[in-house]
Amino acid sequence: MTDRLYIDVHILQTVPPANLNRDDNGNPKEAYFGGKRRSRVSSQAWKRATRMHFAETHDPQDLAxxxxxxxxxxxxxxxxxxxxxxxxxxxxxxxxxxxxxxxxxxxxxxxxxxxxxxxxxxxxxxxxxxxxxxxxxxxxxxxxxxxxxxxxxxxxxxxxxPADVALFGRMVADIPSLNVDAATQVAHAISTHAAELEFDYYTAVDDENSADETGAGMIGTIGFNSATLYRYATVGLHQLRDNLGDDKAAIDAVDLFVDSFARSMPTGYGNSFAHRTRPSLVAVVIRTDQPVNLVSAYENAVPARHGIVAESARRLATEFSTATDQWGDEPLYVGICHTLGADTDEIGQQLAKAFGANRTFAALRDGLRASLTERVNGN
Incomplete structure (x- = not known):
């Protein structure tokens, strides 16, 4: 296989009050996008979470x-x-x-x-x-x-x-011969809507206080926010094949990445916020031209009202369809898994028109694997 092949992964995920990835002040990371302050989770944080998830399905000895x-x-x-x-x-x-x-x-x-x-x-x-x-x-x-x-x-x-080195690459500045070009790029996740930093003021009581002792044994604050995040990553199968030297191993690594990227979550302040959620939408697209991040769907922030994730999904479908029509770059494969209603509902119909019929996550991965296998076998 010598031609370029990119697997784009688009995810919408709603996270409750949390501090997934903190800055130097201990507060959730943020970014300005479209003139609005957005919640942000750095690419490094989610790449590490993805790598840590690999070990849940693979022998750590086979990883890095x-x-x-x-x-x-x-x-x-x-x-x-x-x-x-x-x-x-x-x-x-x-x-x-x-x-x-x-x-x-x-x-x-x-x-x-x-x-x-x-x-x-x-x-x-x-x-x-x-x-x-x-x-x-x-x-x-x-x-x-x-x-x-x-x-x-x-x-x-x-x-x-191993798959994780082949996916995420390695850089050794003073020994270029040990470098491994990354096959994966991961974007910083940002909220589809404006987000405000909030603070949890907490106290802890000393359990050994006597009856006449009052007040807290500890007082503090934790910054947090809540957000519907747009997450994006892309995998270059051609680079992955070069790193691993085998087509099947490369396809296995793509499946491993898609599974772990979708299921993983940074663990910052996990005990304080119990913020683990599953994505509301996962879409995968196989392209031969270039990776395409669809974050421009949210340059105008989604209004903070009921149905943020549904509106975010609508905008994603519109952005994908418009970009495909205008640029004429028909993907080789498109698949979607979502929890936003049946294909007969309004939102379901919009998503189906853009990304195809809704399917289970397992079926989404199976379809992706079958399409990649067909492509590398020259069919």
Whole structure:
């Protein structure tokens, strides 16, 4: 497959009072759009939530981790596979990481930056020294550095990427050969309507107060807002195929992303607000020209009255239909799952005209997979 193929994901999701993603003052992040203040959740926050959701359906060992402590994790792997001491395993691990050119951090054993790598990739590095670890441990520092120089340590990090590294990419500024171009772009989620910051003033009572003691043991405030959010992401299947080297693995990764992106939620102040909801609408579109974010549907803020999510859905349908008609870029596949009424209702009819008949989320994913499979097989 050499042609470009983009999978756009459009989501409308209503969130009750919450502080999903806070700024430097501890308040929910915001943005001005169309001259109105909007609730905002950063792309980084939702990408992390999506990655964390991957582990709910996949063995974490088949996924990636992002950490400065790669040397410590490598030492643990060496210790578990060989007879060397923990101290010698750490020496070997440090030498292996040093051989790649990855910059050391200020704290002993840390790298200078977070490194995103697959756990299986780290297992591959352990394999390189599993049979010779005892001999390596007997060398002095200079001898150990020389001994591991010839090992293909960097190559282990350049291939066999797990789905999350292939989707979200990796950047190592001082070693471009370790970079992985991201196949996924995620937009900052914003409210379709104007949103105002509010504050919850709370108190906590000391349970051990005596009968004559009054007043709160703790007083504080938490900023919050509530919003119907428009969320958008796009996946380039062609880039995903290049990163993974296999068509089926790429299609599996798209399905994994769509499932987890739709189901995930940032956890900020989760215990305080219990804000977990499911989307009211998920639409997927396969395109061959370019990704298309439909946020312009909300440049004029939806009025704050009854039916914000329904009006947001209507505008999304109109924006999609108008853009498709005006630009003439008929998508390869369009599918929708929503909870906004039957296809015989007014809103259901508008959504069906734009995105096709309503279906379950499982059927939406099945249709997406079938369409992608047909395309990559050249049918």
């Amino acid at each position: 981790t992002r950490t400065k402590r790669i040397s410590a994790r490598l030492a643990e792997g060496i210790t578990s596979r060989t007879a060397v001491t923990a101290e010698d395993a750490q020496r070997i691990a440090d030498a292996l990481i040093k051989s790649t050119g990855i910059s050391a951090g200020k704290k002993e054993g840390d790298t200078a930056y977070l490194l995103f790598y697959g756990r299986r990739q780290l297992d591959g590095i352990v394999d390189l020294v599993a049979d010779t670890a005892t001999d390596l441990a007997a060398l002095d520092a200079k001898g150990l550095d020389e001994a591991v120089k010839a090992l293909p340590v960097k190559e282990q990090l350049q291939s066999g990427h």
